[in-house]
Amino acid sequence: MDHFNYRGGELLAEDVPLARIAQQVGTPFYCYSTATLRRHYRVLSEALGKTNHRIYYAVKANSNIAVIRTLGEMGAGADVVSEGELRRAQAAGIPSDRIVFEGPGKTRAELAYALSADIHQFNIESDAELLALDDVARGWGVVAPIAVRVNPNVEAHPDDPHELDGIATGRKRDKFGILWPAARATYRAAAGMSGVKVVGVAMHIGSQITDTKPFSQAFAKLREIVETLRADGHDIQRVDLGGGLGVPYTNETPPSPADYARAVLRETGKLDCELAFQPGRMLVANAGVLVTRVTYEKDAEGIRIVMVDAAMNDLVRPAMYKAVHTIVPVRADSGKPRPADVVGPICESSDRFAKDWPLPPLSPGDLLAMRTAGAYGASMASNYNTRLLVPEVLVNGSEFAVIRPRQTYESLLAGEALPPWLAKTPGVG
Numbered sequence: 001m002d003h004f005n006y007r008g009g010e011l012l013a014e015d016v017p018l019a020r021i022a023q024q025v026g027t028p029f030y031c032y033s034t035a036t037l038r039r040h041y042r043v044l045s046e047a048l049g050k051t052n053h054r055i056y057y058a059v060k061a062n063s064n065i066a067v068i069r070t071l072g073e074m075g076a077g078a079d080v081v082s083e084g085e086l087r088r089a090q091a092a093g094i095p096s097d098r099i100v101f102e103g104p105g106k107t108r109a110e111l112a113y114a115l116s117a118d119i120h121q122f123n124i125e126s127d128a129e130l131l132a133l134d135d136v137a138r139g140w141g142v143v144a145p146i147a148v149r150v151n152p153n154v155e156a157h158p159d160d161p162h163e164l165d166g167i168a169t170g171r172k173r174d175k176f177g178i179l180w181p182a183a184r185a186t187y188r189a190a191a192g193m194s195g196v197k198v199v200g201v202a203m204h205i206g207s208q209i210t211d212t213k214p215f216s217q218a219f220a221k222l223r224e225i226v227e228t229l230r231a232d233g234h235d236i237q238r239v240d241l242g243g244g245l246g247v248p249y250t251n252e253t254p255p256s257p258a259d260y261a262r263a264v265l266r267e268t269g270k271l272d273c274e275l276a277f278q279p280g281r282m283l284v285a286n287a288g289v290l291v292t293r294v295t296y297e298k299d300a301e302g303i304r305i306v307m308v309d310a311a312m313n314d315l316v317r318p319a320m321y322k323a324v325h326t327i328v329p330v331r332a333d334s335g336k337p338r339p340a341d342v343v344g345p346i347c348e349s350s351d352r353f354a355k356d357w358p359l360p361p362l363s364p365g366d367l368l369a370m371r372t373a374g375a376y377g378a379s380m381a382s383n384y385n386t387r388l389l390v391p392e393v394l395v396n397g398s399e400f401a402v403i404r405p406r407q408t409y410e411s412l413l414a415g416e417a418l419p420p421w422l423a424k425t426p427g428v429g
């Protein structure tokens, strides 16, 4: 459920008409709903009930500091995968003891920064990274709390393994974590190091998971792993169950947070561990829309092509993952819908948001909203085709604020410089 609804024939974010925001900030823009962010956090947290747990919001899904802060105020920590994300979590005011550092290629410099910040936990993804962390931590005279991210070799999308290949992370060939049982030796090695302290086990099998079975399979393996590691003498106090719960983009029916919580507790309830979760998409996807304006429409021998001012650089999911976002007119229209290909202006055929998507008659200037764009939208945006990063707006009831303004051409070009041998010449031509 989200808080983007039609009232009086127009689409609102909570109590603010999207058309009003468009008038103020121009298009395209991302718009997020505070009430939806809070609701999703609350529903998950309530489903987990009184279990000893913490939700570490996966900052990569939407890394705007106002979004991180909104969830932080609800009690969320942050799951970060780079020094940049760690700095964002800090800028949003997330206390360091609520930050977990994940990712398969953390550099020594990033590890050092995170150690200096005294974060809650490092999730280790290779033996080489363990050696590096131990070395850096000893150099600083500190001890890093670690969990090893174990790769359970579980298929996250058994019904569609190829289509969703880019978002599965817990199979043998995926680059993440350390396979079990090899990870057992990693724990043995860690136990003999003075720069790290083993505190837990971590796992994350993929994203946009729409069935409880893969979760149950992975969590059952996790339980066995914890039992084995404890029998080996390791003091496992925490299990980090990752994120991955799917959301409805069009007609998907993901498990409810309550179903998910049941799967978690069935497998891990008796471990007497602190449970950590790293949801991203589930918290923020439906809390955001990308609003765009129709620029032109044309017909290609019966194929209706609607050109909009947003492009794949603003929302790359359709081009990158063949993802489909529901597209709706901002002004509800009674005209008969006809299929349309909704495309952006970038010079790539993959710059297409939807194929044969039903849309009413449209005119240049009309606004469309791409729903479920709060996750992996703005955070994956780029300047491709030298297009400006678009504004992000946060709505709260009847108020709204620009939480990132539209980038300017001046700031975009300011980062570049001519080398001395070119700067000396007066110009070209």
Ligand SMILES: Cc1ncc(COP(=O)(O)O)c(C=O)c1O
Pocket: 058, 061, 079, 102, 103, 169, 204, 206, 207, 208, 242, 243, 244, 245, 278, 279, 280, 281, 282, 375
């Ligand atoms: C380690 C880790 N944790 C959490 C997440 C968040 O996943 P989701 O947004 O599907 O909940 C990801 C996403 O890629 C991840 O790699």
